[in-house]
Amino acid sequence: MLKVRLRFKKTGALVYIGHLDVMRYFQKLFRRADINVAYSEGFSPHQLLSFTPPLPLGMESDGEYADVTLKESINTKEALSRIKNASVEEIEVLSFKELPEESENAMAAVKAAGYTVTFDDDQTGQIIKDAIGSFLSKDTVNIVKKTKKNEKEINIRPLVYDLKWKYSGLYMLVSSGSVDNIKPEHVISALSGITGNVPDNKAVTIRRTDQYTRIGDDLVSLDDIGADII
């Protein structure tokens, strides 16, 4: 038994496939690719498979992760080639690495995520771009976070680790995961709150670039935890 981490992209039309459907897609993908996945015990055994937190419907990503336990090893090159042959284009598996023993699972490991945001019209983009400096100069930027039950005000400023204008779009690196989860929309609304102009949510395209875990003081891509199987 060994634990393997896959990094995959989710793009194009497949942004309309929900998280549960992505899970089902991978279960079937492993069977088609003849990857020997381990199953749980009990009356209804299921594949030992876990994912990073759900990607919102409609969002593209270059950095989604699935951890899977294998019954027998397979080298990375062979696995990637078999997976490619059994895949659809718009869910592209980029890496297949063995995880060190006792490493945290993908879901629990996530501490930060990177996003790029592009704006359908240049004017809105400009407004956001102009607000970056002011946002970064503050110690406190409060936003109202809505949960299913209530609303609460939180200071997102310490949870935004990086914020810059890059290639005609906004790049942000923010806290993510089970504690202090920040959505890119929070940052966009904070930025537009600074200027008083609120862009239409549908006029932006958000893409997750990668997800990171914390090792000491550093944020490390989830992709850099394991190693190729040779």
Next chain:
Amino acid sequence: MSKLALSKEILLSVDKPARYIGHEVNAVIKDPEDKIRFAMCFPDLYEIGMSHLGIQILYDMLNSYEDVWCERVYSVWTDLHTIMKERNIPLFALESQDEIRSFDFLGITLQYEMCYTNILQILDLSHIPFYAKDRTEDDPIVICGGPCTYNPEPFADFFDIVYIGEGETRYRQLLDLYKECKNCGRSRSEFIKEAGKLPGIYAPSLYECSYNADGTLKSFNAIYDDVPAKIVKEVVVDMSDSCYPVKPVVPYIKATQDRVVLEIQRGCIRGCRFCQAGSVYKPIRHRNVEKLEEIARKMIANTGHEEISLASLSSSDYPDLERICTFLIDEFSDKHINISLPSLRVDAFSLDVMSKVQDIKKSVVTFAPEAGSQRMRNVINKGLSEEDILNGCKQAFLGGWTRVKLYFMLGLPTETEEDMEGIAILSNEIAKLYYDTIPKEERKTKVSIVSSTSFFVPKPFTPFQWASMNTMDEFRYKAHVVNEAMRRQLNYKSIRYNWHSADESVLEGVFARGDRRLSEVLIKAYEKGCMFDAWTEQFYFKPWVEAFEECGIDMKFYYNRERSYDELLPWDFIDTGVTKEFLKREYENAKQAKVTPNCREKCNGCGAARFNGGVCVESKTAV
């Protein structure tokens, strides 16, 4: 980014956008250049349509032709329907996301009567006129197939051509004819007329009908001399030789039947007198078991599905049942692939197999006695005795099962109160049998009997095609009789009783034996918002009643009226092989509660032997 017909804003505002995007594993993408474009439609939600084997077979077959690109299209749910109507967005096919109206063919499969208004939704959203007569050279040829085409008259006006019988046999010829007509610059109507001369193809516009003063059909004739007066159904003679989709499309969202389906045989040897499928798919033909094993392996490898299931009307009659079951268990059970075996008669063998493939605690033993008394079961020729049922249950209880499901019908011809009460008595007998069979100290749980009744709907090409169907009040009364009888049973606390809605059944009854005059009602009902009538939460009876009233059509004329043997029936121009003489004989046998043996026991001369296939050939060589 790949092309999608709907904008991001729309896709993110509707329920399950994955229904509308295509891009699935094994979906076929071709270069549209010089292709005949075929849009294959199942007029219900994606999850339902994707579960249908017939479409998978035809999709695979049509795409195996180099000059054809077959794509899929399904009904759109009411949320998207509203948006598409408001913004005038045309309906599109999943693969290319191109407009349906630009296709050469729109093919619609009709599997149940309650989907008829969905045909209109598809045409409406595609911007294709409802009536075939109003279409122009710019519209696709609209064709339909499936079991409902055994009485195509209620929707005949909506289709350019109707394919009668099994789809595997005649499409190549039809498409060749289409190409030829196109190359010669011939018109749509010329193609339709030529198509109407092909075997199995019915072009409604080439026939006209007239009616008697009492509303019954007076005449039904071909307008031209060179168009056949009778259409013989198409039959796949050799099932082992016919095409089978080993690389079916794998949906992202969970389809109703999210699994590999192995069609082991087509047709049925049992002559249940209420069953249309048993009649129109005669003779029974089976697929070679080695071929099935090969198909099963390929399909699992190509789809990655975690379940495999057998499909047939009665799996227990498959000659190599034991071998195929053993194969499935040996090949797949240690690969974590679930095996599902529906339509198995409950006996020692099937219980043994089921105990190997299912968790007994969770699984249910199912019987379809269809009627509560032995007399009634003889009337419908259901070859299942009380002894069979009780023996099966006893073995199941001893094997650890505690849940039994029973299916019955109410409103069968000649039914008496005794027959209705028989449903409750039989349910009670089974519960009692559990307590008699399993000693108190070994009982881990209470026995659970779930009895359901549906209302009998007479269907064309069955011996009951002449019979009267009960009115809604009669149905409600009968359900009440059964319910009261249930309460009187000693073990009623172990029994649950469910019954179907009577108004849906009545509507099904109207359309099952309807004629061309009903197309107007369908359009009226659709305009009033009737769609997805097969979905209980979407079904509203009131607009239907209004639609019938506005058209001046009496529902009872169609569902409640007993027909005489000499009445010209709207579907009489179709020849299913089974003769009218045989059906009359069987109706008479029914009235006397006389049983007819099954096709393997004895040939009853139904007429299907003319197809020279399956059991008809088998029994002759066996003698």
